[in-house]
Amino acid sequence: MPLNTEPYTGWGRVLTGTGGRLRPEKTAGLKHIDLGPAVGALRSYGDAALNEKPSVDMTRLDRMLAFDAETGVLEAEAGVPLTTLLDTFGPRGWMPAVVPGTGYATLGGAIAADVHGKNHHAAGSFGQHVLSVRLIGADGVAREVSETAEPDVFRATLGGMGLTGIIESARIQMMACPSMLVDVHERRMPNLAAYMEAFEDSTATFSVGWIDATGTGAKLGRGILEEAEFATRETPFWKPRKPPKPVPFNAPGFALAAPVVRTFNQLYYSRISTTGRKPTKPIAAFFHPLDGLIGWNKLYGKRGFHQFQCVLPTESAALTLDAMLREIGQSGLAAPLAVLKKMGPGRAGPLSFPMAGYTLAVDFTNRPGAAPLVNRLIAQTVDAGGRIYLAKDSLAEAQQMAAMYPELEGFRATLRALDPAGLFETDLARRLNIRGMQ
Ligand SMILES: Cc1cc2nc3c(=O)[nH]c(=O)nc-3n(C[C@H](O)[C@H](O)[C@H](O)COP(=O)(O)OP(=O)(O)OC[C@H]3O[C@@H](n4cnc5c(N)ncnc54)[C@H](O)[C@@H]3O)c2cc1C
Numbered sequence: 001m002p003l004n005t006e007p008y009t010g011w012g013r014v015l016t017g018t019g020g021r022l023r024p025e026k027t028a029g030l031k032h033i034d035l036g037p038a039v040g041a042l043r044s045y046g047d048a049a050l051n052e053k054p055s056v057d058m059t060r061l062d063r064m065l066a067f068d069a070e071t072g073v074l075e076a077e078a079g080v081p082l083t084t085l086l087d088t089f090g091p092r093g094w095m096p097a098v099v100p101g102t103g104y105a106t107l108g109g110a111i112a113a114d115v116h117g118k119n120h121h122a123a124g125s126f127g128q129h130v131l132s133v134r135l136i137g138a139d140g141v142a143r144e145v146s147e148t149a150e151p152d153v154f155r156a157t158l159g160g161m162g163l164t165g166i167i168e169s170a171r172i173q174m175m176a177c178p179s180m181l182v183d184v185h186e187r188r189m190p191n192l193a194a195y196m197e198a199f200e201d202s203t204a205t206f207s208v209g210w211i212d213a214t215g216t217g218a219k220l221g222r223g224i225l226e227e228a229e230f231a232t233r234e235t236p237f238w239k240p241r242k243p244p245k246p247v248p249f250n251a252p253g254f255a256l257a258a259p260v261v262r263t264f265n266q267l268y269y270s271r272i273s274t275t276g277r278k279p280t281k282p283i284a285a286f287f288h289p290l291d292g293l294i295g296w297n298k299l300y301g302k303r304g305f306h307q308f309q310c311v312l313p314t315e316s317a318a319l320t321l322d323a324m325l326r327e328i329g330q331s332g333l334a335a336p337l338a339v340l341k342k343m344g345p346g347r348a349g350p351l352s353f354p355m356a357g358y359t360l361a362v363d364f365t366n367r368p369g370a371a372p373l374v375n376r377l378i379a380q381t382v383d384a385g386g387r388i389y390l391a392k393d394s395l396a397e398a399q400q401m402a403a404m405y406p407e408l409e410g411f412r413a414t415l416r417a418l419d420p421a422g423l424f425e426t427d428l429a430r431r432l433n434i435r436g437m438q
Pocket of ligand 1: 011037038039040041042043044045048049058078079099100101102104105106107108109110112113114115116117161162163165166167168290391392426
């Protein structure tokens with residue numbers, strides 16, 4: 001099988017994978033290659049899917065294998081994008097129980113990162129809806145793992161960032177999808193305290209907030225809270241999504257300069273009136289607002305960008321978010337894309353990101369000052385008892401891992417038994433010494 005030796009990047013385009021990618025067309029092809037870690041749609045931002053040795057691109061292994069229309073149990077190959085599941089099964093009344101902010105993430109990538117969605121506070125993480133995984137181990141043999149068959153390996157695979165082996169296919173429990181539309185309630189949140197109070201009071205099935213990370217003083221932490229429920233009436237005007245439009249070139253450096261971002265954010269905030277707005281939207285537009293623009297990461301220019309995403313425990317969230325947002329606002333480095341969300345406790349594996357509290361995600365164009373700022377934010381996260389999302393990170397350090405992921409030692413023990421030679425080790429695992437071998 002030919003090796004594509006082109007260097008490749010994650011979504012942030014700051015770090016580069018140099019080891020090349022094999023791209024099997026059928027699962028049978030996996031038996032005839034030198035195994036390495038799996039790569040999905042490369043929607044993780046940092047080096048989670050990058051490697052200095054050859055990796056296995058799973059995106060052609062995207063077949064649906066079985067579906068029970070009564071129970072909503074689906075079996076599919078790992079390379080299928082979640083958006084395909086939404087478009088195929090949504091109109092028949094089922095959808096993945098958890099969808100992240102992009103529908104291009106593959107089933108395998110969603111399991112490996114144990115992704116969370118706008119219903120995390122109620123539905124938990126993606127891995128909590130996985131019934132079983134067909135996993136190819138370091139011996140090249142595929143076997144079924146689940147809560148009853150090798151439960152330690154199963155749990156380590158959910159959120160295990162691909163380090164336990166290649167997910168060839170999985171069985172998942174989908175959730176009922178009563179409508180392809182959602183009724184959204186968008187409200188201005190004037191500051192951080194009001195924002196957090198609204199999240200605490202919210203009973204919505206789906207909730208997420210845009211936050212103006214350039215805000216300072218009285219505007220610190222202002223934003224727009226979106227709460228949504230499935231539309232209950234008939235949905236005659238739902239149509240399949242329009243083909244996405246590409247971003248043709250890298251944006252110039254000044255495109256996201258501080259005054260431009262401040263002006264954009266002011267306009268974005270003001271577009272919602274003080275009394276709020278209640279639009280009805282196609283679910284794809286609500287769950288994946290950025291997917292309509294292919295390659296929107298080029299808007300950050302050719303040097304790419306970092307996304308800082310932390311989760312902070314409820315007890316320390318208000319104070320820490322306040323301090324973080326002050327520092328981010330004063331830096332003039334934040335891009336318009338910034339999200340605040342309340343999370344529930346649901347997580348599936350020892351390396352899963354979620355914890356009960358608040359998650360903040362902010363994009364920073366990769367320009368001078370951005371990496372040191374993100375490093376300070378990571379240090380604040382660790383001090384506050386929170387953790388950084390491995391699927392987004394490119395800057396955390398190995399010695400910060402154990403404090404953020406207290407189950408790390410148990411995960412390492414599982415890996416030592418599963419993959420003693422580190423066949424599935426990635427650049428992320430080396431940088432953060434996840435295997436504990438350095
Ligand atoms: C616009 C945008 C919005 C996002 N919003 C969210 C969000 O709301 N919530 C959230 O949780 N995440 C979010 N993400 C992150 C994204 O969902 C995760 O990074 C996800 O893992 C990407 O899936 P992928 O198929 O692109 O995997 P990749 O990025 O290619 O790989 C990610 C990890 O999964 C492993 N992996 C991939 N396929 C397999 C496989 N078959 N077997 C074993 N391991 C595998 C890789 O080794 C790697 O460690 C967002 C990303 C973008 C670009």
